[in-house]
Amino acid sequence: MLFKEVLGHKNLKEQLIAQVTSNRVSHAQLLLGPEGSGKLPLAISFAQYLLCDNPTDTDSCGECQHCTKVKSLTHPDLHFSFPVVVSKTDGVSTSDDLRSEWNQLVSQQPYFSLNSWLKYLDDMGKNPIINVEGSSHILRKLSLKSYSDKYKIMIIWMAEQMNTQAANKLLKLIEEPPEQTIFLLIADNAETILPTIISRTQIINVPGYSTDEVASFLETRYQIEAGAAQTVAGLSQGNVVDAIETVQGDSAQSIYFELFVKLMRSAYAANPNELIEVAEEISLLERESQKNFIRYGLHIFRESIIMNYLKDKTLSLRDEELNFLNKFARFINNQNITEISEEFNLAYYHIERNANPKILFTDLVIKLTKLIRKGV
Numbered sequence: 001m002l003f004k005e006v007l008g009h010k011n012l013k014e015q016l017i018a019q020v021t022s023n024r025v026s027h028a029q030l031l032l033g034p035e036g037s038g039k040l041p042l043a044i045s046f047a048q049y050l051l052c053d054n055p056t057d058t059d060s061c062g063e064c065q066h067c068t069k070v071k072s073l074t075h076p077d078l079h080f081s082f083p084v085v086v087s088k089t090d091g092v093s094t095s096d097d098l099r100s101e102w103n104q105l106v107s108q109q110p111y112f113s114l115n116s117w118l119k120y121l122d123d124m125g126k127n128p129i130i131n132v133e134g135s136s137h138i139l140r141k142l143s144l145k146s147y148s149d150k151y152k153i154m155i156i157w158m159a160e161q162m163n164t165q166a167a168n169k170l171l172k173l174i175e176e177p178p179e180q181t182i183f184l185l186i187a188d189n190a191e192t193i194l195p196t197i198i199s200r201t202q203i204i205n206v207p208g209y210s211t212d213e214v215a216s217f218l219e220t221r222y223q224i225e226a227g228a229a230q231t232v233a234g235l236s237q238g239n240v241v242d243a244i245e246t247v248q249g250d251s252a253q254s255i256y257f258e259l260f261v262k263l264m265r266s267a268y269a270a271n272p273n274e275l276i277e278v279a280e281e282i283s284l285l286e287r288e289s290q291k292n293f294i295r296y297g298l299h300i301f302r303e304s305i306i307m308n309y310l311k312d313k314t315l316s317l318r319d320e321e322l323n324f325l326n327k328f329a330r331f332i333n334n335q336n337i338t339e340i341s342e343e344f345n346l347a348y349y350h351i352e353r354n355a356n357p358k359i360l361f362t363d364l365v366i367k368l369t370k371l372i373r374k375g376v
């Protein structure tokens with residue numbers, strides 16, 4: 001993976017490159033930052049840079065044999081250690097037993113969380129650890145002669161999942177490292193890592209992404225329209241893993257749901273600032289999505305009425321929608337349903353005729369505030 005393929009972190013990339021050019025590569029480094037901040041891709045691109053035969057001032061060459069092997073995750077000097085759910089029946093005791101699954105996921109999509117890793121393995125809800133057997137494997141591998149004649153690199157992903165025995169063994173390795181060995185530890189949270197490990201590593205603070213970075217990533221990688229990308233990015237609060245999961249999941253539905261809940265909450269509270277904000281958010285969507293949002297709203301209103309008056313009828317709702325409606329549906333009733341539906345249908349009509357969306361949605365949310373009151 002090239003540096004330029006990793007989202008953002010311009011300054012950090014320069015710092016990592018400077019370590020190499022000034023010949024001051026620290027042998028134990030901890031990349032520390034919130035979930036979804038791209039630490040794993042960053043570590044892999046740094047490893048590639050360290051192993052590359054012809055690195056430039058800004059990146060690996062991408063073409064030498066070392067670059068090619070790092071890209072396919074088969075470089076003999078690039079080792080990974082990561083949490084696994086130990087299971088005798090599945091024959092899993094260390095990361096090595098799941099290395100092909102790991103390679104598959106990393107090549108598919110290198111931005112993922114511990115949760116996405118467990119989901120990928122179908123191990124949700126189980127306890128993943130890096131255990132002492134894993135550490136012994138690390139030791140064995142690192143005592144081998146390097147293939148590249150440069151470095152042996154061990155990336156330890158989610159280092160906070162090491163148990164105490166494993167951490168102590170790793171500590172010894174960091175204190176007396178095998179020759180030309182570099183440890184790149186990755187962690188979301190330093191609190192559960194042994195303080196003695198932290199004090200012996202150089203800490204690289206990896207900040208979370210900005211909303212704009214996440215939005216542009218979604219637009220280019222997932223062909224998401226600008227407005228929707230901004231909405232998802234905003235909801236993800238800089239967590240790119242979260243944003244990817246939103247767009248890969250039931251993407252549109254989830255965006256509309258979040259927006260709808262926000263709209264109804266602010267209409268119910270009659271909070272002018274929030275109302276203006278949500279009206280702006282909706283008006284940023286593409287015209288087609290605005291229409292879909294209106295349709296989605298009408299669908300939820302209909303379901304609310306069914307829930308209130310036709311208790312036996314089956315509802316076509318997802319779990320999060322049902323949870324919301326259990327509290328919200330009672331505000332949509334005979335007192336206001338006709339007028340609310342009319343306003344939404346009217347908005348739909350005007351969007352189709354190219355009305356200014358900002359004015360239109362501001363107008364709609366103000367009316368909605370009054371109509372929701374009627375139902376209370």
Ligand SMILES: [Zn+2]
Nearest residue numbers: 052061064067
């Ligand atoms: Zn290269």
